[in-house]
Amino acid sequence: MEEIKFNQIGVSFKGSGSYVPDQILTNEEISQKVDTSDEWIKSRTGISERRISRVEDNVADMGYKAALTAIEMANWDIKTIDLIVLATSTPNDLFGSAPSIQAKLGASNAVAFDLTAACSGFLFALITTSQFLKAGNFKRALVVGADQLSSFVDWNDRRSCILFGDGAGALAIEATNEFDNFIGFDMRTDGERGCFLNLPSKNNEDSIIDNIQFLSGGFSPIQMNGQEVYKFAVKEVPIILDKLFKKTNYSSDKVDWLILHQANQRILDSVGDRLRIPKEKILSNLEKYGNTSAATIPLMIDEAIRNHSIKQNDIIATSGFGAGLSWGAALIKWG
Ligand code: COA
Numbered sequence: 231m232e233e234i235k236f237n238q239i240g241v242s243f244k245g246s247g248s249y250v251p252d253q254i255l256t257n258e259e260i261s262q263k264v265d266t267s268d269e270w271i272k273s274r275t276g277i278s279e280r281r282i283s284r285v286e287d288n289v290a291d292m293g294y295k296a297a298l299t300a301i302e303m304a305n306w307d308i309k310t311i312d313l314i315v316l317a318t319s320t321p322n323d324l325f326g327s328a329p330s331i332q333a334k335l336g337a338s339n340a341v342a343f344d345l346t347a348a349c350s351g352f353l354f355a356l357i358t359t360s361q362f363l364k365a366g367n368f369k370r371a372l373v374v375g376a377d378q379l380s381s382f383v384d385w386n387d388r389r390s391c392i393l394f395g396d397g398a399g400a401l402a403i404e405a406t407n408e409f410d411n412f413i414g415f416d417m418r419t420d421g422e423r424g425c426f427l428n429l430p431s432k433n434n435e436d437s438i439i440d441n442i443q444f445l446s447g448g449f450s451p452i453q454m455n456g457q458e459v460y461k462f463a464v465k466e467v468p469i470i471l472d473k474l475f476k477k478t479n480y481s482s483d484k485v486d487w488l489i490l491h492q493a494n495q496r497i498l499d500s501v502g503d504r505l506r507i508p509k510e511k512i513l514s515n516l517e518k519y520g521n522t523s524a525a526t527i528p529l530m531i532d533e534a535i536r537n538h539s540i541k542q543n544d545i546i547a548t549s550g551f552g553a554g555l556s557w558g559a560a561l562i563k564w565g
Pocket of ligand 1: 265266267270271274275349388389390392393454455456457459460493494521551552553
């Protein structure tokens with residue numbers, strides 16, 4: 231790792247990548263499992279289908295594939311990458327899946343670690359990574375968001391199983407002394423409301439020897455109070471974005487794109503209305519993928535870069551929100 235000696239260091243966005251499993255689960259197919267319908271799911275969420283990892287897939291593989299395409303777009307020599315941060319709540323190794331991505335890439339000069347903040351995870355990882363770059367500690371970094379929630383969904387719970395899917399996305403970002411395209415951010419947590427969305431540990435009591443008990447590790451499926459999470463998102467996301475605009479002397483009309491965590495089309499529409507951002511500027515791909523947790527924001531950015539919607543120097547307002555409860559916002563300029 232080479233120490234950077236600039237007085238003022240900014241962040242530049244160099245590449246994006248994504249990966250989704252090829253196995254598609256449609257609303258029609260879910261209705262064969264639980265009492266629901268394509269019409270109900272589409273009208274309440276905007277989701278038509280989602281991707282489900284095959285049994286041989288895992289988060290590290292998905293994250294690796296997304297990261298590799300971001301590196302190709304950035305045109306980086308893999309050995310020049312200093313840092314890899316993986317946002318995930320579903321690592322295939324609880325000790326961390328980022329080192330596995332580092333190894334698969336052959337990014338032997340990079341330090342790699344996981345960061346968990348559920349559906350806010352990618353945004354929190356992007357902010358964390360940007361601070362490392364701006365502090366002059368690292369030059370090139372990969373921020374990866376990957377989740378495989380299909381492994382933790384209760385496929386008999388129609389109130390939650392309709393929402394989630396699997397996928398991965400990644401951004402390649404770099405320190406520069408020429409400009410700063412990471413304009414500002416804000417982050418919040420309210421653990422008091424954490425009970426509205428959980429993937430809790432499920433520990434069975436067991437004993438090692440007669441008088442020494444222990445709790446074996448494991449997890450219960452996702453538990454969600456959909457109405458409370460909905461109310462939280464439509465209230466807090468406009469507030470945090472509005473505060474960020476004021477803090478950075480921006481306003482919603484200067485924004486080219488609003489990229490929200492892709493949870494529910496009704497949440498996207500409501501936030502857009504409250505901020506007076508027209509529908510054409512609000513990017514959405516949840517119809518195809520559902521809520522892929524830490525992957526939604528980079529998956530959406532990558533799609534919009536590759537179909538030439540997002541162009542060099544476009545201003546993007548982005549917000550992640552979810553379990554914790556946690557939420558955050560960032561204002562960036564692409565390029
Ligand atoms: N199919 C058919 N009916 C369903 C259903 C489904 N998949 N899920 C719930 N219902 C039923 C309920 O049982 C309820 O019936 P009842 O009135 O007879 O009891 C009725 O539909 C209304 O349920 P409700 O929970 O009020 O629905 P809703 O309009 O709030 O929509 C969500 C449910 C989950 C789509 C919505 O609350 C939501 O999207 N919340 C946010 C969740 C989220 O984004 N989580 C991740 C954040 S990162």
